[in-house]
Amino acid sequence: MSTTNSLTVEELGSAAQRDRRKRILDATYELASDGGFDAVQMRAVADRAEVALGTLYRYFPSKIHLLVSALAREFDRNEAMLKEMGPIPGGTAAERVIYIMKRTTRGLQGDPKLTEALTRAFMFADSSVAAEIHTVGMSLTTMLTHAMHSGQPTEHTEPTAEDIAIARVIGDVWLSALMAWVTGRSTAAETGAHLETAVGLLLRD
């Protein structure tokens, strides 16, 4: 269980295992991006990743785990990108938060099928996926509190309890709005407007 590697933080395991894991997540990503939740069929993922079905299940114990893990990877990448971006534009916390949300939302809406697949999985997850879900939640909260203080004197202080509470509420609204959009119950414009209203209500400086 350890030969010449342990380079990345990603996951433990041999290079071959890390490679399989990556191939599986890539295949998931492609299928989801192509045809959404329904197109991510376990046999299809296994085929495309060139692993056996049993191996796929050994790496990810369910379709939901698989998709939520893919989502977590996306969030990680998104977070890394944001870090490189420097200070977030906007004169008030509300403006900066809205900027970030719109940016992220636009990214998601640019790949609707993928977003549908990931959001669905997120919503359907049970406690066995709690760890992955928590990762995503923390990622989102961090992103939001960061936006609130970005470029401010308070930038490098810990977010207050109220900051975190507000971030969580915004996260909830965002998830609901995304859900409504993904399921075709509201348009992209409505989603954006609702989000903006919510941020306005919560962050009246």
Add this chain to the structure above:
Amino acid sequence: MSTTNSLTVEELGSAAQRDRRKRILDATYELASDGGFDAVQMRAVADRAEVALGTLYRYFPSKIHLLVSALAREFDRNEAMLKEMGPIPGGTAAERVIYIMKRTTRGLQGDPKLTEALTRAFMFADSSVAAEIHTVGMSLTTMLTHAMHSGQPTEHTEPTAEDIAIARVIGDVWLSALMAWVTGRSTAAETGAHLETAVGLLLRD
């Protein structure tokens, strides 16, 4: 398509059809209450309701429709109960809203499996269930705006756009919190606390 009936507003159809519909929803309710989402198996529902599988699908085109319809019926009943209850206790809008939310949440948490089944279905619904979802959403929004104004001079005026926006945000938070609770990712206490915080942030009179 009309002999001696058309008594209730419930649904169109003969008495036998209304009866079947009720038996199906009752069976759904019982199975959900017993074993949650997974226990609501279409064959089991059909058996318990004493209808054929094909008939079940004729009444409800999918498991999700079935569960969301059951949820809508519960919300109707809840709304009727609230109407009979008279003015909602609490000196501020926030207090009244929290009162209502806690009351409803407590009701749901008293039957965790049922709540799990209904919430899951709600989250998994796509646009083909939009109508039912919209019903539930309106029901919730109405309940909340009503609570905000209950016993106030403004009681019988239309809720403002801001009222509705706030109600929607609270609804979003509630759904997320319920989701987290249902999937075992947070406790009942945490759910309540988060909700209370959110209401406090949104309704600082």
Add this chain to the structure above:
DNA sequence: GGTCAATCTAGAACGTGTTCCTATGATGGA
């Protein structure tokens, strides 16, 4: 009562997530 259309029953059949089994490698220790 007789007829027709709609509805219902019973159950087979199909698709996809999940589990399980066996044979075949890969790996690491003696």
Add this chain to the structure above:
DNA sequence: TCCATCATAGGAACACGTTCTAGATTGACC
């Protein structure tokens, strides 16, 4: 080098949502 262990491939098998088919039943209208 040889052995013990464990991961993988390949694919059958199973569970449950959904669809489909064939025949019985019902109810409206003559």
